[in-house]
Amino acid sequence: MFQKILIANRGEIALRVLRACKELGIQTVVVHSTADADAMHVRLADESVCIGPPPSRDSYLNIHQIVAACEITGADAVHPGYGFLSENAKFADILAAHNITFIGPSGDHIRVMGDKIEAKRTAKRLGIPVVPGSDGAVTEEKEAKRIAAEIGYPVIIKASAGGGGRGMKVARSEADLEVALQTARSEAGAAFGDDAVYIEKYLEKPRHIEVQVFGDGAGRGVHFGERDCSLQRRHQKVWEEAPSPALNAEERAHIGGVCAKAIADLGYSGAGTIEFLYENGEFYFIEMNTRLQVEHPVTEAITGIDLVHEQIRVASGGGLSVRQEDIRFQGHAIECRINAEDPRTFTPSPGTITHFHTPGGLGIRVDSGVYSGYKIPPYYDSLIGKLIVHGRNRVECMMRLRRALDEFVVDGIKTTLPLFRDLVGNADIANGEYDIHWLEKYLATED
Structure with missing residues (x-):
């Protein structure tokens, strides 16, 4: 069992993980931004390390600062909670390289499931039922029209690297498809730095x-x-x-x-x-x-x-x-x-x-x-x-x-x-x- 776990998150989930660690007799370290200096998880942890100013990119998303906090405090594992770095394969890989356990799946599994197209292919291979749609990314309007005609309208266009509804558009007819495809790709590129999209059958009342x-x-x-x-x-x-x-x-x-x-x-x-x-x-x-x-x-x-x-x-x-x-x-x-x-x-x-x-x-x-x-x-x-x-x-x-x-x-x-x-x-x-x-x-x- 771990001796000391660093909790790389904030708010209620940081406190939730902290409580579990205490119940297991494990020492806790929390990281926090300057904005969270008075947060409850900071008050209750055995140790705390300030890792930067309020913006997430400078604190809770700063991998180097979090790894440094692990080395300073002697934490042998990191619990990422949800959000922030919890599904960041690079973070998991870097921790492994420093002999620190990432409390989560391997970087490879995070990568596979983080790519919506590859995740769908993997799910299909594993026998999980999938929504009818494209087998991979769709880049051409002609290809999009062919796939949509095969599976039937309405269809939904989704960002491969996305989530939270960004890069997601519904086309109810061929006339809608061109604008929906362009808009989804534009939103996906702006939000995730990757404009790859795929098409699926749109379910009306799921x-x-x-x-x-x-x-x-x-x-x-x-x-x-x-x-x-x-x-x-x-x-x-x-x-x-x-x-x-x-x-x-x-x-x-x-x-x-x-x-x-x-x-x-x-x-x-x-x-x-x-x-x-x-x-x-x-x-x-x-x-x-x-x-x-x-x-x-x-x-x-x-x-x-x-x-x-x-x-x-x-x-x-x-x-x-x-x-x-x-x-x-x-x-x-x-x-x-x-x-x-x-x-x-x-x-x-x-x-x-x-x-x-x-x-x-x-x-x-x-x-x-x-x-x-x-x-x-x-x-x-x-x-x-x-x-x-x-x-x-x-x-x-x-x-x-x-x-x-x-x-x-x-x-x-x-x-x-x-x-x-x-x-x-x-x-x-x-x-x-x-x-x-x-x-x-x-x-x-x-x-």
């Missing part, structure tokens, strides 16, 4: 279903069930739940088994999430995230297994702590992402939190790195906390969530709490009847 997987790097793989992440705004997840209200037991077991086998065959090590669009009983692979997800707590709630503990165990060479038959799913869990944003316009709302009170009681968990008097900096992601609620079934979970949201108080800034208070009273949400477009349509009607 759900976003993702499967949590783990591999031991030696040919064993397991799945921890699925999460439904269909409530999104601009391709950003807002509300996640497990299990999905849309799947039955047979579908759940089938797609979980497919993913676990694929991870084993790939020789993958650590945590990963295989993401799908789901429509009319069919699953279609869209991407794989080679890291811990923001929404991992809902999986922990229904399995009782600490996924960060599992990450650290696997990275240290201890292998998986469970076999597939050991994993039991109990009850229902929902996570609401509480952001420092206007609940209608989603404009960021940095500032000082004057009062912060979290709900409590059975089945309530709040992952947050803020506190009363904390000043939210304007430089980073607006997530300030996650409310995770667990119940014996979805009805109990929803009722408990309603109560918890009523207790949650964040004063001094605007947050998305009012949005969630509206959602728990909505009939579609109560019945689990929503798709990836539902939330944006709902917000449009509310405006």
Whole structure:
């Protein structure tokens, strides 16, 4: 087991990893920018190292500073959290070259799954169902028209190196295709430095279903069930739940088994999430995230297994702590992402939190790195906390969530709490009847 882990992140995920390390008896080091000197994870860590000024490129994305912090403090492993360098193959390679363990998959696996085209090819080879579309990058309009005609309109054009909805355009007819192709390539080049795009069949009303997987790097793989992440705004997840209200037991077991086998065959090590669009009983692979997800707590709630503990165990060479038959799913869990944003316009709302009170009681968990008097900096992601609620079934979970949201108080800034208070009273949400477009349509009607 590791002696000392450096946590290369900030906010709630840094605190989440720190707590797991303390439970395992591992010393902790955190890095921080000057803007985060008073952050909770900095206060609670055994050691902290300032690695630069507020901009991410000069601090949390500064690989050389982070490696130097490891060498100064004697950290023998790095947990990257999510975001920042968590899916940076170069970072993983550099750490390996310095005999520092990256708590995550190999650089090669990060590279393969970070390229959307190569990821789709790999998924297909591993027996994972994929969305009909191009086999590789599309550069010519003539080729794009041929592929679109074969798979049928509407189609969606996506950036190969992208994510978060950037470099993504829908064409509903051949007349739309030329502009959509040019716009997607332009956005992809500006956002990712790579204008390669590919084409897929556009599904009209799919759900976003993702499967949590783990591999031991030696040919064993397991799945921890699925999460439904269909409530999104601009391709950003807002509300996640497990299990999905849309799947039955047979579908759940089938797609979980497919993913676990694929991870084993790939020789993958650590945590990963295989993401799908789901429509009319069919699953279609869209991407794989080679890291811990923001929404991992809902999986922990229904399995009782600490996924960060599992990450650290696997990275240290201890292998998986469970076999597939050991994993039991109990009850229902929902996570609401509480952001420092206007609940209608989603404009960021940095500032000082004057009062912060979290709900409590059975089945309530709040992952947050803020506190009363904390000043939210304007430089980073607006997530300030996650409310995770667990119940014996979805009805109990929803009722408990309603109560918890009523207790949650964040004063001094605007947050998305009012949005969630509206959602728990909505009939579609109560019945689990929503798709990836539902939330944006709902917000449009509310405006």
